[in-house]
Amino acid sequence: MHLITTLFYLPLVAAGCRTVKFIKEEGVALQNHVIKTVSDSKPISCGWQCADTPLCFSMNVRRLPNGRVTCELNNSSKTADQQNLILSPGSQYHQLAEIERCTADQCIYKDALPDDWYRVGSKLFKLFHDRKTWGQARQFCQSIGGDLLSINREDENKFAFQLLNQIKPNIAGTSGVNSLFFIIGKDVIGHWFLDGTDVDVSLFNGARYKEESSRSAKALYLDGQFAYATTPAVNFLSISFTLVSWVKLEDPVRSPSTIYGYWKNPNLFRFTAFLGDKLQFEFQNRDAQGGFQDKIDIRGGNPNKEIWFNAAAVWDKTMNKAYLYLNGREVGTSDGPSGFDPTEFKYTFYDIGLKRDGNHTMKGYLRNLMIVRSALTGEEILRMKDLNNEAFAGAWIGLNDLRTEGDYHWPDGSQVTYEKWHPNEPNNAYEYQNCVQMRISDGTWDDASCGKRLPFLCEKKH
Ligand SMILES: [Ca+2]
Ligand SMILES: [Ca+2]
Numbered sequence: 276m277h278l279i280t281t282l283f284y285l286p287l288v289a290a291g292c293r294t295v296k297f298i299k300e301e302g303v304a305l306q307n308h309v310i311k312t313v314s315d316s317k318p319i320s321c322g323w324q325c326a327d328t329p330l331c332f333s334m335n336v337r338r339l340p341n342g343r344v345t346c347e348l349n350n351s352s353k354t355a356d357q358q359n360l361i362l363s364p365g366s367q368y369h370q371l372a373e374i375e376r377c378t379a380d381q382c383i384y385k386d387a388l389p390d391d392w393y394r395v396g397s398k399l400f401k402l403f404h405d406r407k408t409w410g411q412a413r414q415f416c417q418s419i420g421g422d423l424l425s426i427n428r429e430d431e432n433k434f435a436f437q438l439l440n441q442i443k444p445n446i447a448g449t450s451g452v453n454s455l456f457f458i459i460g461k462d463v464i465g466h467w468f469l470d471g472t473d474v475d476v477s478l479f480n481g482a483r484y485k486e487e488s489s490r491s492a493k494a495l496y497l498d499g500q501f502a503y504a505t506t507p508a509v510n511f512l513s514i515s516f517t518l519v520s521w522v523k524l525e526d527p528v529r530s531p532s533t534i535y536g537y538w539k540n541p542n543l544f545r546f547t548a549f550l551g552d553k554l555q556f557e558f559q560n561r562d563a564q565g566g567f568q569d570k571i572d573i574r575g576g577n578p579n580k581e582i583w584f585n586a587a588a589v590w591d592k593t594m595n596k597a598y599l600y601l602n603g604r605e606v607g608t609s610d611g612p613s614g615f616d617p618t619e620f621k622y623t624f625y626d627i628g629l630k631r632d633g634n635h636t637m638k639g640y641l642r643n644l645m646i647v648r649s650a651l652t653g654e655e656i657l658r659m660k661d662l663n664n665e666a667f668a669g670a671w672i673g674l675n676d677l678r679t680e681g682d683y684h685w686p687d688g689s690q691v692t693y694e695k696w697h698p699n700e701p702n703n704a705y706e707y708q709n710c711v712q713m714r715i716s717d718g719t720w721d722d723a724s725c726g727k728r729l730p731f732l733c734e735k736k737h
Contacts, residue, residue: 296371296372297318297322297369297370297372298369298370298372299336299367299368300367300368300370301367302362302363302364302365302366302367303360303361303362303363303366303368304335304360304361304363304368305333305349305351305352305353305356305359305361306359306360306361307356308333308350308351308356308359309335309349310328310330310348310349310350311324311328311331311347311348312345312346312347312348314339314343314344314345314346315343315344315346317344318336318344321336321344321346321348321369322334322369324348325348325369326371328348329385329430329433329437330350330434330437330438331349332349332350332351332352332355332370332371332385332386332387332393333351333352333368333370333371334347334348334349334368334369335347335349335366335367335368335369336366336367336368336369337365337367350387351387352371352386353368354370354387354388354389355387355388356389370386371385372384384396385434392735393434393438395430395431396428396430396431398424398431398734398735398736399421399734399735399736400424400434400435400438400733400734401732401733401735402438402439402442402670402730402732403730403732404442404730406667406729406730407671407728407729407731408466408468408473408474408726408727409423409474409671409675409710409725409726409727409729409731410472410473410474410725411472411728412671412729412731413474413673414472415733416733416734419733419735420735421733421734421736422673423671423672423731423732423733423734424672424732424733424734425673425674425685425686425687425689425734426672426674426685426693426695427685427689427692427693428693429693429695431693432693432695432713432718433718435672435732436713436718439669439670439713439715439718439730439732440715442715442730462647462648462649463646463647463648463724463726463727464509464511464646464705464707465506465509465511465644465645465646465705465707465726466643466644466645466646466724466726466727466728467506467643467645468643469484469494469495469504469627469641469644470493470494470495470642471484471493473725473726474677474709474710474725475507475677475725476506476627477504477505477624478495478502478504479501479502479503479504479505480500480502480503481498481500481502482496482497482498482502482503482504482628483495483496483502484496485640487640489583490583492642494521494523494640494641494642495627495628496639496640497627497628497636497637497638497639497641498638499525499529499636499637499639501634501636502628503637504626504627504628505624505626505627506624506625506627507706507709508537508621508622508623508624508625508706508707509625509646509705509706509707510619510705510706510707511646512544512558512590512617512618512619513592513616513617513619514592515590515591515593515649515650516647516648516649516650517587517588517589517645517647517650517656518535518546518556518587518589518645518646519586519587519600519644519645519647519651519656519659520535520546520586520587520641520642520643520644520645521583521584521585521586521641521642522534522548522578522584522585522586522639522640523581523582523583523584523639523640523641524548524550524578524580524581524638525581525638525639525640526581527638529550529637529638530548530549530635531547531555532549532550532635532636532637532638532639533546533547533627533628533635533636534546534548534586534627534637534641534644535625535626535627536625536626536630537624537626538626538630538631538632540632541559541561541565541566541620542557542559543558543559543620544556544557544558544559544617545557545558545630547630548637550580553576553606554575554578554586554588554599554601554606554607556571556572556573556588556597557571557572558570558571558590558617559571560612560615560617560618561618561620563618569611569614569615571590571597571609571611573588573597573598573599573607573608574599574607575601575607576606576607577601578601580639583640584601585600585602585603585656586599586600586601587599587651587656589650589651590650591650592650593650594650595611595613595615596608596609596610596611597609597611600653600656602657603653603654603656603657604653605653627641627644628641645659647659648705667728667729667730668712668714668715668716669712669713669714669715669723669729670712670715670731670732671710671712671729671730671731671732672711672712672713672720672731672732673685673686673687673711673734674691674710674711675710675711675725676701676722677709677725680709681703683701687734695718695719696719696721697714697717697720700720700721700722701720701721701722703722704722705724707724708722708724709724709725710722710723710724710725712727713732
């Protein structure tokens with residue numbers, strides 16, 4: 276029934292490819308995938324449009340009585356959706372086809388494949404809409420025999436950006452109904468789920484991710500002996516911030532139990548739970564030589580052992596006020612000394628579970644440690660539990676500088692020869708951005724905190 280003939284060749288100079296071939300089938304058309312209908316004097320002009328439209332993979336062409344043609348550009352092909360190839364007298368189905376003279380790497384050749392995979396040159400791409408941290412996303416891509424996407428050419432970036440356009444980010448509309456989540460999504464400085472998927476948390480002395488019975492999910496477990504963990508240092512003390520984590524202290528409780536901090540000479544900050552007693556947040560302002568100037572020391576609350584609790588420390592720089600929250604309830608507040616302006620010191624890591632000056636370690640579990648760049652209320656802190664509402668503005672690609680600051684690599688080991696940074700990126704904001712997202716708004720790149728949960732792009736080699 277289907278007579279297949281070579282129809283025409285297009286020179287595609289821009290893609291470094293001399294020609295590309297469309298294959299024609301008479302009397303059939305692909306239905307349900309039309310993204311655009313164009314009318315032109317000859318099929319070859321439609322073919323140009325299809326080749327130039329990243330998500331066009333085939334066309335339905337019909338001749339009009341006046342000699343012109345109409346072409347329906349399809350965002351799929353019979354490779355991906357054979358069932359929608361229907362009999363259609365008078366139509367021709369045209370599909371981009373590979374040509375022998377180009378190697379796949381030089382060609383614009385592309386095709387839609389089953390299960391939402393797309394082939395572009397030698398790579399298979401797929402956008403996953405569910406949201407994962409960079410580490411989770413990479414694990415997932417590897418589990419299906421691929422990796423996070425590496426981008427080596429402009430047409431690959433263009434194509435990935437077109438896939439991203441399918442995402443409707445849940446960022447705030449003009450109504451402001453969702454504005455809390457916009458703030459959180461935009462201003463997450465650091466986020467560690469502490470479930471084993473964080474790519475930049477280091478474990479020491481037997482610290483491990485352990486299934487915790489009340490939640491049947493993994494959390495960071497510290498044994499109260501010597502175990503602790505570290506994150507890279509994050510530059511956040513000189514701005515308004517909210518530091519929040521879920522904690523479960525185990526009996527017998529080690530006291531003090533540092534949740535997060537860096538507490539060694541010169542002391543910097545610590546967020547601590549004490550035995551059956553209180554939460555404490557302490558941070559300091561020091562001069563350039565490290566000499567003590569002022570500090571905030573705020574205590575309150577009565578966290579229980581053997582029960583998960585939500586602990587948050589908030590610094591509102593504008594109001595010069597600090598707050599402690601236990602399970603979203605304010606349990607302490609303190610005004611800052613006048614002119615209080617904590618300085619950051621150039622440490623390279625901060626501690627989870629360790630008070631470094633006395634080697635005090637926590638006995639218990641921690642999860643979902645997060646630093647947000649704004650002073651949140653207790654209600655807002657508790658609403659952060661629903662992380663599906665975290666706003667986002669991009670999707671993960673594979674580029675990262677996890678190994679050496681500023682030295683970017685692709686997961687497939689390829690050299691960074693092509694770049695598409697947004698202006699003023701990468702900026703390693705808060706001195707803590709090591710994973711790269713492609714922005715949904717324009718397809719440019721921005722380094723971000725690896726713990727953000729974003730949609731992501733996987734690749735597989737053809
Ligand atoms: Ca970085
Ligand atoms: Ca950035």
